[in-house]
Amino acid sequence: MKDIIVQKFGGTSVADIEKINHVADVIIKEKENGHDVVVVVSAMGHTTDHLVKLAKSINANPSERELDMLLSTGECVSMSLLTMAIQAKGYKAISYNAAQIGIITENVHTKARIIDIKTDKLRKSLDEGNIIVIAGFQGVTTEGEITTLGRGGSDTSAVAIASALDAQRCDIYTDVEGVYTTDPRIVPNASRLEQISYEEMLELAHAGANVLHPRSVETAKQYKMPLRVRSTFKYDNKGTLILGVEDMEINKPVAGVAADLSQVRIVVCDIPDTPGEAATLFGALAKENISVDMIIQSYARKVSNTNDIAFTINQEDLPKTLEMLELINKELKAGDISYDDNIAKISIIGAGMIDRPGIASTMFQTLADNNINIRMISTSEIKISCLINKEDAQKALKALHDVFNLGCDEIAEVKGTLPDV
């Protein structure tokens, strides 16, 4: 049995006929290298955005089930076109959607988690000499309902399929050349990382470096599946290898700096200081599948015996969150609820900071030296994040990148469409 390589191609990699043909060549090259190849593909270009826009022009608040039915078509189009392109070049290929394979997810729409992947059909197809092309981003419940995995979910599809097939490696092809120490559009001497650990990548992803979908990195970490982020259009480039910290060759204290401008801070004032209030609040958010990032609870005020709780969520969850807070406030009996979207979260990430004190104070001092006010702080073992005003984000990013010596001598060539910071 041959080694299996799983390749994932994003929307910009298959944006038009010419690019689809190029991607077919990349796939065939790996097949010619002697591997069995399984490909996971996203929808072409801006298809998904276009479909969402169509849906919203018909129904301002479309049902999530129907949205999944709609959006899942995008990957089915690119998957069959890519398969035809491979066949045109004289190779055996076959496409499968999630329902046909059995990419089983939980019964949640628009951001379902994969719970099982059947491999019988895939192994049989590989044995028959096929290159397999699979629709990313989608799943199916045990009842046959179509689900999607959330934005960027094709990365997760690829890693989960690689793990289920016990693949040698999962290559995430994209239009950037790898993972950088920070956004090269803002910091021109940002350097490409040769290697990064799952943990660091995970923190980088959560911190706003949207090269990879965080869930895909979690899944890769769980199954110890080596991931390579590499360029579709410069495929001799080595990209960045993401692997276990124990397998890494180098380990700088700080691997990267990231900014996330997509968060909103919500403050719920004057929550009665009785047990269970925080649980009520965050329990309700969890039930609605709203991810909360930073959380700060103030000391209880002696006079009123109340707390303030501040937390951050993603901008797109704001309407749902406010609606939900309105509802549960009858139970909470809190005071004002306010939000602020003029914020940026700046994070430094590095597995090497665990046993090196002074990293946090260097970060805070650097921000202070640049006259940047810190509004919230949160830390994990390998990450320190500060919430600052949006207009200070670029300045902060540059200063921190410099102070931790992350730059290289070259000016990075920025290609493709990096996610917005």
Next chain:
Amino acid sequence: MKDIIVQKFGGTSVADIEKINHVADVIIKEKENGHDVVVVVSAMGHTTDHLVKLAKSINANPSERELDMLLSTGECVSMSLLTMAIQAKGYKAISYNAAQIGIITENVHTKARIIDIKTDKLRKSLDEGNIIVIAGFQGVTTEGEITTLGRGGSDTSAVAIASALDAQRCDIYTDVEGVYTTDPRIVPNASRLEQISYEEMLELAHAGANVLHPRSVETAKQYKMPLRVRSTFKYDNKGTLILGVEDMEINKPVAGVAADLSQVRIVVCDIPDTPGEAATLFGALAKENISVDMIIQSYARKVSNTNDIAFTINQEDLPKTLEMLELINKELKAGDISYDDNIAKISIIGAGMIDRPGIASTMFQTLADNNINIRMISTSEIKISCLINKEDAQKALKALHDVFNLGCDEIAEVKGTLPDV
């Protein structure tokens, strides 16, 4: 249990957001009339053509399996958007693709036949108060392979679903106001038929009046399912009711006249006059799923002891047919194979011609009076077809429409996109 009405909307009826919203109103009106409503929908506007073009720009001869994978996405888009539109107007609705319901077809790609439709999910959804929206044109094999039913297959989906659910009626909504005695763009005083029998409609459809997919009429006939062809945009109009000849109120000798310009005549010369040669030829065509329409075999020549066989096929099957003829000619040992696409098939149709002699001679005389040469003739119980030169088609259509008194006093208002004749 309420009566079920099945409604089918074609591509032009759901071509854009505005039209989808209008269709949602038509559906809701039937629901408000006290019926359970099941809707079958085609892909939006020219989606299918666009997808075929994309496929062919990638692979001149795309695999039929992958083509089905690709084309089936069109209906999934329109079905979910239509469902969202119904929901936006405050009604419960749910969409299903063919695999989810179990619209089981034979294992043939691009023109599969439906062999079974599961109704459990549909009945349960109706009992829950839903308007159901189903993707037309597509099916699934027992192995989970996605198939399509051929162009216009959504009509067949609708009739088969109506039959499986024992619906009261199946309404085919389209952008024409019903079935006409002939193409009103060519014969301006063509009249809308109030009623027509399945048999007549079937012959009309096969003869080129592409208002309905022939297989849908066959299925309706088999299950005695009343069909109504009606206008999406003038839905107070009664359209044309298609029903059993025994239930018809009126029965003219000739119900309609049609022209089919999409055929090609193929002549295979000098086939040895030994038993089984025709079987070899047409068996091979059937195996490739190529439909043959008219067939004429000449008398065997005494000297060479060979036959000529002429037959007509659809233009789109021409490349496949020529390729196949090349292959089997080693076995047949025939002479020249030639084809002619400068032909038109003109047909007169009427259940009333069975017991009225002289209809055929009137047809031939009328063509002769107009200096139109007849190149092939074929007849059925209720149809007479003549193959003539393409440039004579309009003249023939007008003359026959007149001679059989099919015109009305009004000039038909031609709306929408009638199929080409």
